[in-house]
Every structure is written in structure tokens, then in C-alpha cells.
Amino acid sequence: MDSPAVSRYATLWLLVAQVMVALPVLEVLPIAVLPLLVLTLMWRALIWFGRGSWPSDLLRLLLVALSLVIIITSSGWQFSLELAVTFLVTGYALKMLEMKTRRDALVIAYIGFFVVGAGVIYSQSLMQALYQLLCLGVLVAAIHAMYSPASSASASFSIKGSLRFTGLILLQALPLTLALFIFVPRLGPLWAVPWPEGEAKTGLSDTMQPGDVARLSQSYQLAFRAQFTGSVPSARERYWRTLVLDQYDGEQWWQSDLIRLLNQFPGEIDDERDWQGRLPVIDGWWQVQPGQYNYEVLLEPNGRQWLPVLGMAAAAVPETTVVRTLRLEADKPVFERRLYQPAQQSVVAQTMTMPSWLLGLNKSLPDNGNAQSRMLAQQLFAESGWDPVTMGRRVMDYFNQEPFYYTLSPPLMEQNEVDQFLFVHRRGFCEHYASSFVFMMRSVGIPARIVTGYLGGEYLPEEKVIRVLQRDAHAWAEIWVEGQGWIRFDPTAAVAPERIELGIDDMIEQGGLLQGQIPLAYRLGQAGFFKSVRQGWERLEYRWQKSVVQYQQEKQQSFMKELFGTSSFYWQQIGVLGALLALFLLLFGVFALFQRPALNPHQKLWLRLERKLVARGFERQAGEGPKDFALRVNAENDALGAQLLSIVDLYIQSAYSGRGKVEKPLLDQLSKMIKQL
Amino acid sequence: MKNSPLTASRRRLNKQFQQWADQRTPRASRIQLNQRRIYIVPTGSGFFWLSMVLVIFLVAVNYRNSLAYGLCFFMLSLFLLAIIHTWRNLAGMTLVAKRAEAGFAGERIPVSIECLSERRPRYSIAIGWPDTESAVVSFDSDREQGLLAQAGLRGWFRPGRLRIESIYPLGLCRAWSWVRLDFHSLVYPAPDDRYPLPENETIDDGERSLTTSGFEEFAGFRTYQQTDTPAHVFWKGYARTGELLTKQFDQPSGRELWFSLDQVPEGDLEQKLSVLTAWCLQCDNQQYAYGLALAGQQLAPSTGELHLKQCLEMLALYKLDQGMAGGVNG
Known part of the structure; x- marks a missing residue:
């Protein structure tokens, strides 16, 4: 059972595929592996050109040992997705150096499919999908070349042949893939898997520099889903409170934690009980009342402890604590998808208390910096009659009346960023507005803090589910007013009310985020063809993400309901449907390909004539020629025979005139005569 | 490996599949x-x-x-x-x-x-x-x-x-x-040269005696034909005159060889046919005239390729029953 040798064409395809499939995952590979990959690739290429010799067994063994050492030292023994990808890519490269038989080549191609599979875990963008499809095409061509006739003499068996075959089979496979994609039921995850390293970090962070949230708005990754029983909040109420950033050093904002607070306020905070609690109601913090919304949250794993809650978290639920900043925190970082049901309770605002240390923390600012902003704040505070709430509204008005713009790509602001933002650039994303708002509040002595979380989400009415993506991330502000508790101000609403009303997707969809509100000079800078291409692509990408990448359980269910119009559509039925569809396509394929030899027009006419004559009781015997047949009919039936003889003459004329090409008038006449018969 | 139970059962399965496929x-x-x-x-x-x-x-x-x-x-x-x-x-x-x-x-x-x-x-x-x-x-x-x-x-x-x-x-x-x-x-039957050509035996009618001396008398020349064996070409004459001639030998009727199944001392029909096949080939090789007499069919003694072919065909088809027609692996 010797496996045949690999043709040069197959090797070439595999070399191309090696580079192509490795590119999307290149950045997750340990850097030390890269020279090894380049070396093996070049070596194999040299062999292909006939310039190099195969490495000896010993050398190959050394290379394998070397790569093992590199992989293990750079990623450790811990199993991670990166480790798996590194193994696959290096395996591909090393196997290329000992690829002699078709079996070896096949192993390599199959590794290639796995590398493509790993690549789509890292990115599911439209561009990535198209690119990976191209990679799949090259791999299919490589396999085709392995099984193609070895003789390279004939051009049709060469690269062109593989290309043509690949194009054909891709075209045939895509509809089938699409049908399977739509109908095969999606399952929930069966077990926990290691997530890509970078992935756990996309999502909110407990420190915030201007620009962080804007970066998140590029991520289409699902953050969580909330399923409601009873009433569902309207779009402008969907503030998913997640983090409270109350520490500020003049450059960045971050969230307090107990250890830092104990250092910051020695003697003032006694222990954990002053900061976070497990009890449903904590005496002295606030009082609770029944809440309006009853919902469950299914949080995607993000490696963090904070849990999004609609509005202020009033009470803890099992395995969580409630923090004094009115947020919910899990006991352990969430590494697997987690379901929790926030308490259906809300805080009675008037009953909130504020210890002096917390008050101090929420007023603190660095001693200097951003002088202009401080002056503006003083001025506005005076204009609002030294009333905190009026001051909040006044700042919102200021954002609204002055030429401020809401943009996903704000300019870089380094020193005195608040001043830079308020007086120079005036373009920013939500975190710019929230942080300058809080800065101005604090500068006039009003306790204020930044809250980050998500705003909005896509509502699926069938399941009463709100799906929130990372790109819904948002930052807003809260100020403390004695007797009224913490009051939410969203400065973004003053600049871009549609962000609150419509959500970020519709803003992008309408082009509202980048156009229109941007000064002319800035607009001209990005005007022109490239920008419209980029925007068109962004819209396409959005559709892709929404319809394909997010096509998971609920989406599929609601699509099926839309398709079949019933709400009692069960998984089994979808499964059966999918299976039937696949079977149908398969059978269709088989029968479509089982073709009878094509008949010439005159042969078709002759068959029609024979059927007509059978109806009259004359059947042509096997081996009886047309002429003999006509003569036999003539002997029995004069009238019919005479007609038939002239038809046969015509038939013979058309069958043997010219090579295969029958003249049209001749055929028409034949057909007419047969009809008249 | 060949006799392991797995391959045996597999072969049986294979055979059943083949029978089914043949039907x-x-x-x-x-x-x-x-x-x-x-x-x-x-x-x-x-x-x-x-x-x-x-x-x-x-x-x-x-x-x-x-x-x-x-x-x-x-x-x-x-x-x-x-x-x-x-x-x-x-x-x-x-x-x-x-x-x-x-x-x-x-x-x-x-x-x-x-x-x-x-x-x-x-x-x-x-x-x-x-x-x-x-x-x-x-x-x-x-x-x-x-x-x-x-x-x-x-x-x-x-x-x-x-x-x-x-x-x-x-x-x-x-x-x-x-x-x-x-x-x-x-x-054709596989040749079996276990037995030498039969000697001096008479066939049933007894009139014609067969000789196996293998010696014939020279009878003259004729012009070379392509089917003639090189052994009978008159090479010396060719060297002298440049003309290709074939030596002809006299084949008196008394020296014809007749083969029949009875002449083979032992074996079943197939083995006997194999022996006859070997004899025919031997005679053809040595240019003896030979004839075949099988039950109900006869081929008069002669030489040449066509004759050999006829003899071999007769041997191949003799008493061919349907069961045997397929060949071993057919």
C-alpha cells in the first residue's frame, strides 16, 4: 500500500497555502517560532526549485526538538488556544520538510484546514471570512492536485485544471453550506474552552483613558444577553451599569478596590463591610424597594468580576457582592458563560448615605492641570446659582450649544486633555464627554464619578431578549446631591441624542457618527472616494456581523419563526428539515449528473414519429432500419406508407447531411410533416 | 497473516459480495x-x-x-x-x-x-x-x-x-x-511434457502405423516462405547463391503421428489433454506431421501454424462443459 509521490503542482499549492493560512494567526505565535517557520519555508521552496536537498533524519529530529523547546518555553505547559495554533502552524511547516508521499501531503493539507479553523476563532470579520475562503480554495486545489494525473505534459491537468475544479466545487459547495448554515440547529456550548488570550481583554476595563471605549466600538463580540419576564425597558432606559470609576490621577480614571481604599483612607474604612456586602439589604447604605424589571443575564466569559446590571445594583444575589458604588461584583472572575438574576429591587434614592471618605474620594482632583476647564467650571457654576443639578444641566447645555462633535475617531489629546478637549478639538467619544463632565463637577466641589457599562442593545421581541455587544459600551456620569442620592447625567445625550435613542449601530448605519457633525475641514480631510468605500465597507461589515456572525441560537429561532410563521417550531423539526434538505440536494446532484446521451434534433423528431406510429399499431423492430420500416408500413397501409416514405427520405437526408449540423429549414419541414401525419 | 480469522472472514464476505455483484x-x-x-x-x-x-x-x-x-x-x-x-x-x-x-x-x-x-x-x-x-x-x-x-x-x-x-x-x-x-x-490447455512422444503405436483401425523415429528423408528444395522455420532454411546455399531456399522433407504416410487420449498412460481428462497439448507443440517445433483423434473428432496429420492452432482449439474445446467454461478466477 505505497502511497504515490506528490506532484510538483500539489507541493506548490501547499507552499502557497502554508503562507496564506499562517498569516491571520501570525500575531498569536511566539516570536521565536517565526524564524523557524521562515527557514523551513525557504528550505522547502529551494527543494521545490531543485536547488536544495532534503534534510537528513537527524536534522529533522533536531528541528522538531528545537521547535518543541521554543513552543514550550514561550507558552509554558499551560494549554491555551495559542499553544494549539502554534503546534498546528509549526507542524505544517516541519511536515513540509518530509513530505514525500501523498499521505504526507494529505496530512499537511488537513492541518491547513485546522489552522483555518483556528483563524476564524480569532476574527470573524467579513474580510477575514473572504480571506479564509480563499485559503480553503487553495487547500482544495492542493488536494485536487494530489489526486490529479501525475503527467504534467497535458496542460489541462496542471494548475489551471486544479483552479477550474476548485472554482466549480466552491460554487457548488456554497449553496449547500448556506442551507446547512441556516438550518442546522445551533447548540449551546458543551464544555468550557480556552479563549484566545487577547479576547478576554476586549470588553470594559477597570481603568479608562479617553479612547478606550471608542476602541471597543469596533468589536462585534457579544457581551451578554438579558432575558426579560414582564416589562422591558425602553431604549433610553437601557443603561447597563457595570463599573464605577471614581479614582483619577489627572490622566486616567480607574475603579476603587478595597485594598487601595484601605491605604487611601486609613482609619476611616474599618473593613470590607464598609465597602461591599453580601446581604440582600445592608443597614446604613440605602433602603430598597421592589424593582420594575425582572430579568436574567447570560454573561459571556470575559475574565472579569464585574457584572452588568440594569440601573443601580441594590442588592447582592448568590455568589456575588454588592459594592457601595451600587454595582454588582462576582466572587470569581467569569471564565465560563455565567447566568445570574439580579435582584428585582431598586434603591430608594433619598435613603442613600455617603460616608465622608467616599465623599472626599468623589471630589478629589489633582492639584493642578487643566486650568482653563477649572475656570470654565467656576463660571458655569456661578451661572447656575451654585446648585449641583442646575450645574449638571448647564454643562450639558454647554456641550449642546458649543460646536462639539461625537466621533469614533477622536484626535489624540495628551497633556491637559480636558482643556484640549473642551477648548481645542471638541471632538470625542462618550468617555471624553463623561470625563470632562466629571472633571468640571469635581473642580467646583460637586461629588461626581464616571460610570461605564453598556447602553442599548438589540431587542429580540420573540424571546424578550436584549443582546448587548461590546460595541454598545458606553460611559456616562453621576453626581451626588444630598437628599437625592446619585443622579445620572449622560453628556453624550447632549451631543448625540441619537446614540441614546437609536443605539450605536443605527448611528453608524445612518452615517450619523462620522458625517454631518464634523467640521468641514475635518470632513474634507477624509472626503473622497476612499472614505465612501470605507463607509460602505463598514456598513457591509455591520450587516455581515449582524446576520452571519451573530446567527446563533436566538437569532436562528427568531429567523425560523419568521420563516415558518409559527412559534411552536422545535429543534427536532429544524433538524429533520435540515437533513431532508441535505438529502434532497444530494439526490438532486446525483440525478442531475446522471445524464442520458444528448439526442440530435432529428433524432428527437424520429422518436416522436415512432411514438405516433406505435399508437397506430406499427412498431419498428429491433434492427429494422427506417427505410425498411417504412416499406413494411407501406405494404400494409398505402396512404400512411406514402407519407411515411417521404418523411423517411427527409429524415435520412437530415441525418446524413453535413456532419452533425442539420439545416434548420429541413428540420422545420420534418417536424411539420410528422405533425401532419 | 493470510490465515488469520479476520482475513478469512473478510475473504468470505468479499466472496459473497462478488457473487451478489455478479448476479x-x-x-x-x-x-x-x-x-x-x-x-x-x-x-x-x-x-x-x-x-x-x-x-x-x-x-x-x-x-x-x-x-x-x-x-x-x-x-x-x-x-x-x-x-x-x-x-x-x-x-x-x-x-x-x-x-x-x-x-x-x-x-x-x-x-x-x-x-x-x-x-x-x-x-x-x-x-x-x-x-x-x-x-x-x-x-x-x-x-x-x-x-x-x-x-x-x-x-x-x-x-x-x-x-x-x-x-x-x-x-x-x-x-x-x-x-x-x-x-x-x-x-489452450497448459502443456504438460511429462511423457515423451508415443512410440510405434497403432491407432484403433490398425491400418496406419505410426512411427516416432523423428527421422525424415530429404526430399528437395523450394523457395522460402515467411512461415518456414529458420532451422529448415538452406543457409549454405544462401551463402553461395544469395537465394533463400527451404529444405523439404518427405513425410511418408506411414510416419505420421496420431495422437489420442488413450496414448496417455494415466491422469484425468484435463491432464491427458495437457499432455496432448505438449505433444502437439513438440511436433510442431520439430516439424513432424501430427494428427489428433479425439472421440468423434479428427484432424488429419499435417504441419504448420494453422494446423497447430486447429489442434489446440480442438483440445481447448474438447468436452467443454458449462461449469468449466468460466476459468478459475472468472
């Missing part, structure tokens, strides 16, 4: 491969491919990754399409038994098979008898392929099942067909 598809000299004849199953790499599809499906499920689902379904679609493409590579092609050279039982006989592409290019098709010779062919028009076939018993040449197989284009499925081609040629 479905009769022997003919021109056979078109159609859905009755083509079988298709996944290859080892096909099964591996399916397990890859499963692994990627699990990845897709656990990562809730739509593109991984897409990849999984794409690979599944490729597998389904590969079934059709592989099947289609064989479907419709026609095999015609063109000719086979006459040979002796047990020999490998060169045959010529015409593969008709039937208007579709065919790629990487392995065609042949697994235990003698196979060739991998690709053709986009009709093609004649020479192969060696194992001849079975004497009689009509019925070679074993010809296997046509292809895993083109992706190696995921193996489509194959067994065809039994009829060549309309003969297999």
Missing part, C-alpha cells in the same frame, strides 16, 4: 458503467475528513463561532459533492473487450481493452486485474489500454473481474466497479 451484472464484451455497477464508499481519508468535520463542529459549538460552523458545513458539503464527483468520474464510461491473444491455461495473457470516455474527460482511473496488472489512466477521448490478464482453465477465455477504481478528485470517496469482460478468445 447483478452479467458478463459482456462491451460494458457501460452505470449506477448498477458503480459502488462507492468513503476512503480512510474520507472517514478522517468526517472526523475533522466533527471536531470543527465541536469547536464551533463551544466557541459559538459562526465562521467555524461555516467551515464545518463547507467541509461537509465538499464531502457530499466529492461523492458525486467521484461517482461521475466513472459513470457512463464504457469498456470494450477489444482482443486477447490466445494463450495457455495459467498464463498471463496480454489483452487490449478500449476505454470509451463517452464525451467526458476521465481522470486517474485505476483499471486492471488486482492480482496481475493494473494501470492508472486518464483520458478525454477513447483510449486503448493493454493489460495482462490471468488465464484460468482451458476453454473460452473468461478473465476474472476487471476492477475499475477511482478516488479522484479529492480522495474522500472510492468509486469502483467490477466488470467481467468477454473476449471471445480461447485458452
Whole structure:
């Protein structure tokens, strides 16, 4: 059972595929592996050109040992997705150096499919999908070349042949893939898997520099889903409170934690009980009342402890604590998808208390910096009659009346960023507005803090589910007013009310985020063809993400309901449907390909004539020629025979005139005569 | 290995399959491969491919990754399409038994098979008898392929099942067909030269005595003909005159050899026929005139290729019963 040798064409395809499939995952590979990959690739290429010799067994063994050492030292023994990808890519490269038989080549191609599979875990963008499809095409061509006739003499068996075959089979496979994609039921995850390293970090962070949230708005990754029983909040109420950033050093904002607070306020905070609690109601913090919304949250794993809650978290639920900043925190970082049901309770605002240390923390600012902003704040505070709430509204008005713009790509602001933002650039994303708002509040002595979380989400009415993506991330502000508790101000609403009303997707969809509100000079800078291409692509990408990448359980269910119009559509039925569809396509394929030899027009006419004559009781015997047949009919039936003889003459004329090409008038006449018969 | 129970049961299974396949598809000299004849199953790499599809499906499920689902379904679609493409590579092609050279039982006989592409290019098709010779062919028009076939018993040449197989284009499925081609040629009994030519025996009528002296008298020259053995060419005369002459020997009627089954001392019919075959070949080689007398049929003593052929054909077909007609592996 010797496996045949690999043709040069197959090797070439595999070399191309090696580079192509490795590119999307290149950045997750340990850097030390890269020279090894380049070396093996070049070596194999040299062999292909006939310039190099195969490495000896010993050398190959050394290379394998070397790569093992590199992989293990750079990623450790811990199993991670990166480790798996590194193994696959290096395996591909090393196997290329000992690829002699078709079996070896096949192993390599199959590794290639796995590398493509790993690549789509890292990115599911439209561009990535198209690119990976191209990679799949090259791999299919490589396999085709392995099984193609070895003789390279004939051009049709060469690269062109593989290309043509690949194009054909891709075209045939895509509809089938699409049908399977739509109908095969999606399952929930069966077990926990290691997530890509970078992935756990996309999502909110407990420190915030201007620009962080804007970066998140590029991520289409699902953050969580909330399923409601009873009433569902309207779009402008969907503030998913997640983090409270109350520490500020003049450059960045971050969230307090107990250890830092104990250092910051020695003697003032006694222990954990002053900061976070497990009890449903904590005496002295606030009082609770029944809440309006009853919902469950299914949080995607993000490696963090904070849990999004609609509005202020009033009470803890099992395995969580409630923090004094009115947020919910899990006991352990969430590494697997987690379901929790926030308490259906809300805080009675008037009953909130504020210890002096917390008050101090929420007023603190660095001693200097951003002088202009401080002056503006003083001025506005005076204009609002030294009333905190009026001051909040006044700042919102200021954002609204002055030429401020809401943009996903704000300019870089380094020193005195608040001043830079308020007086120079005036373009920013939500975190710019929230942080300058809080800065101005604090500068006039009003306790204020930044809250980050998500705003909005896509509502699926069938399941009463709100799906929130990372790109819904948002930052807003809260100020403390004695007797009224913490009051939410969203400065973004003053600049871009549609962000609150419509959500970020519709803003992008309408082009509202980048156009229109941007000064002319800035607009001209990005005007022109490239920008419209980029925007068109962004819209396409959005559709892709929404319809394909997010096509998971609920989406599929609601699509099926839309398709079949019933709400009692069960998984089994979808499964059966999918299976039937696949079977149908398969059978269709088989029968479509089982073709009878094509008949010439005159042969078709002759068959029609024979059927007509059978109806009259004359059947042509096997081996009886047309002429003999006509003569036999003539002997029995004069009238019919005479007609038939002239038809046969015509038939013979058309069958043997010219090579295969029958003249049209001749055929028409034949057909007419047969009809008249 | 050969006698292990696994291979034994496998062989039994294989035999049952072959019988079933034979019932479905009769022997003919021109056979078109159609859905009755083509079988298709996944290859080892096909099964591996399916397990890859499963692994990627699990990845897709656990990562809730739509593109991984897409990849999984794409690979599944490729597998389904590969079934059709592989099947289609064989479907419709026609095999015609063109000719086979006459040979002796047990020999490998060169045959010529015409593969008709039937208007579709065919790629990487392995065609042949697994235990003698196979060739991998690709053709986009009709093609004649020479192969060696194992001849079975004497009689009509019925070679074993010809296997046509292809895993083109992706190696995921193996489509194959067994065809039994009829060549309309003969297999002569295998020569058995255990016994020397019979000596001085008379056949039944007793009138003509047979001599086995092997010595004939020189009778003269005639001009050379292409069928003459080089041994009888008058080479000395050629060297002298440049004219090719053949020496002729007198073959008196008394010196003719008659062969019959009774002359073979022992053995069953087949063995006796083999011995007679060997005698005929021996006589032909030495240019003796020989005749055959089998029950009910006679061939008068003569020499030459045509005579030999007639004798061998008579021996091949003598008392040929239907059960034996197929040859061993047919």
C-alpha cells in the first residue's frame, strides 16, 4: 500500500497555502517560532526549485526538538488556544520538510484546514471570512492536485485544471453550506474552552483613558444577553451599569478596590463591610424597594468580576457582592458563560448615605492641570446659582450649544486633555464627554464619578431578549446631591441624542457618527472616494456581523419563526428539515449528473414519429432500419406508407447531411410533416 | 497473516459480495458503467475528513463561532459533492473487450481493452486485474489500454473481474466497479511434457502405423516462405547463391503421428489433454506431421501454424462443459 509521490503542482499549492493560512494567526505565535517557520519555508521552496536537498533524519529530529523547546518555553505547559495554533502552524511547516508521499501531503493539507479553523476563532470579520475562503480554495486545489494525473505534459491537468475544479466545487459547495448554515440547529456550548488570550481583554476595563471605549466600538463580540419576564425597558432606559470609576490621577480614571481604599483612607474604612456586602439589604447604605424589571443575564466569559446590571445594583444575589458604588461584583472572575438574576429591587434614592471618605474620594482632583476647564467650571457654576443639578444641566447645555462633535475617531489629546478637549478639538467619544463632565463637577466641589457599562442593545421581541455587544459600551456620569442620592447625567445625550435613542449601530448605519457633525475641514480631510468605500465597507461589515456572525441560537429561532410563521417550531423539526434538505440536494446532484446521451434534433423528431406510429399499431423492430420500416408500413397501409416514405427520405437526408449540423429549414419541414401525419 | 480469522472472514464476505455483484451484472464484451455497477464508499481519508468535520463542529459549538460552523458545513458539503464527483468520474464510461491473444491455461495473457470516455474527460482511473496488472489512466477521448490478464482453465477465455477504481478528485470517496469482460478468445490447455512422444503405436483401425523415429528423408528444395522455420532454411546455399531456399522433407504416410487420449498412460481428462497439448507443440517445433483423434473428432496429420492452432482449439474445446467454461478466477 505505497502511497504515490506528490506532484510538483500539489507541493506548490501547499507552499502557497502554508503562507496564506499562517498569516491571520501570525500575531498569536511566539516570536521565536517565526524564524523557524521562515527557514523551513525557504528550505522547502529551494527543494521545490531543485536547488536544495532534503534534510537528513537527524536534522529533522533536531528541528522538531528545537521547535518543541521554543513552543514550550514561550507558552509554558499551560494549554491555551495559542499553544494549539502554534503546534498546528509549526507542524505544517516541519511536515513540509518530509513530505514525500501523498499521505504526507494529505496530512499537511488537513492541518491547513485546522489552522483555518483556528483563524476564524480569532476574527470573524467579513474580510477575514473572504480571506479564509480563499485559503480553503487553495487547500482544495492542493488536494485536487494530489489526486490529479501525475503527467504534467497535458496542460489541462496542471494548475489551471486544479483552479477550474476548485472554482466549480466552491460554487457548488456554497449553496449547500448556506442551507446547512441556516438550518442546522445551533447548540449551546458543551464544555468550557480556552479563549484566545487577547479576547478576554476586549470588553470594559477597570481603568479608562479617553479612547478606550471608542476602541471597543469596533468589536462585534457579544457581551451578554438579558432575558426579560414582564416589562422591558425602553431604549433610553437601557443603561447597563457595570463599573464605577471614581479614582483619577489627572490622566486616567480607574475603579476603587478595597485594598487601595484601605491605604487611601486609613482609619476611616474599618473593613470590607464598609465597602461591599453580601446581604440582600445592608443597614446604613440605602433602603430598597421592589424593582420594575425582572430579568436574567447570560454573561459571556470575559475574565472579569464585574457584572452588568440594569440601573443601580441594590442588592447582592448568590455568589456575588454588592459594592457601595451600587454595582454588582462576582466572587470569581467569569471564565465560563455565567447566568445570574439580579435582584428585582431598586434603591430608594433619598435613603442613600455617603460616608465622608467616599465623599472626599468623589471630589478629589489633582492639584493642578487643566486650568482653563477649572475656570470654565467656576463660571458655569456661578451661572447656575451654585446648585449641583442646575450645574449638571448647564454643562450639558454647554456641550449642546458649543460646536462639539461625537466621533469614533477622536484626535489624540495628551497633556491637559480636558482643556484640549473642551477648548481645542471638541471632538470625542462618550468617555471624553463623561470625563470632562466629571472633571468640571469635581473642580467646583460637586461629588461626581464616571460610570461605564453598556447602553442599548438589540431587542429580540420573540424571546424578550436584549443582546448587548461590546460595541454598545458606553460611559456616562453621576453626581451626588444630598437628599437625592446619585443622579445620572449622560453628556453624550447632549451631543448625540441619537446614540441614546437609536443605539450605536443605527448611528453608524445612518452615517450619523462620522458625517454631518464634523467640521468641514475635518470632513474634507477624509472626503473622497476612499472614505465612501470605507463607509460602505463598514456598513457591509455591520450587516455581515449582524446576520452571519451573530446567527446563533436566538437569532436562528427568531429567523425560523419568521420563516415558518409559527412559534411552536422545535429543534427536532429544524433538524429533520435540515437533513431532508441535505438529502434532497444530494439526490438532486446525483440525478442531475446522471445524464442520458444528448439526442440530435432529428433524432428527437424520429422518436416522436415512432411514438405516433406505435399508437397506430406499427412498431419498428429491433434492427429494422427506417427505410425498411417504412416499406413494411407501406405494404400494409398505402396512404400512411406514402407519407411515411417521404418523411423517411427527409429524415435520412437530415441525418446524413453535413456532419452533425442539420439545416434548420429541413428540420422545420420534418417536424411539420410528422405533425401532419 | 493470510490465515488469520479476520482475513478469512473478510475473504468470505468479499466472496459473497462478488457473487451478489455478479448476479447483478452479467458478463459482456462491451460494458457501460452505470449506477448498477458503480459502488462507492468513503476512503480512510474520507472517514478522517468526517472526523475533522466533527471536531470543527465541536469547536464551533463551544466557541459559538459562526465562521467555524461555516467551515464545518463547507467541509461537509465538499464531502457530499466529492461523492458525486467521484461517482461521475466513472459513470457512463464504457469498456470494450477489444482482443486477447490466445494463450495457455495459467498464463498471463496480454489483452487490449478500449476505454470509451463517452464525451467526458476521465481522470486517474485505476483499471486492471488486482492480482496481475493494473494501470492508472486518464483520458478525454477513447483510449486503448493493454493489460495482462490471468488465464484460468482451458476453454473460452473468461478473465476474472476487471476492477475499475477511482478516488479522484479529492480522495474522500472510492468509486469502483467490477466488470467481467468477454473476449471471445480461447485458452489452450497448459502443456504438460511429462511423457515423451508415443512410440510405434497403432491407432484403433490398425491400418496406419505410426512411427516416432523423428527421422525424415530429404526430399528437395523450394523457395522460402515467411512461415518456414529458420532451422529448415538452406543457409549454405544462401551463402553461395544469395537465394533463400527451404529444405523439404518427405513425410511418408506411414510416419505420421496420431495422437489420442488413450496414448496417455494415466491422469484425468484435463491432464491427458495437457499432455496432448505438449505433444502437439513438440511436433510442431520439430516439424513432424501430427494428427489428433479425439472421440468423434479428427484432424488429419499435417504441419504448420494453422494446423497447430486447429489442434489446440480442438483440445481447448474438447468436452467443454458449462461449469468449466468460466476459468478459475472468472
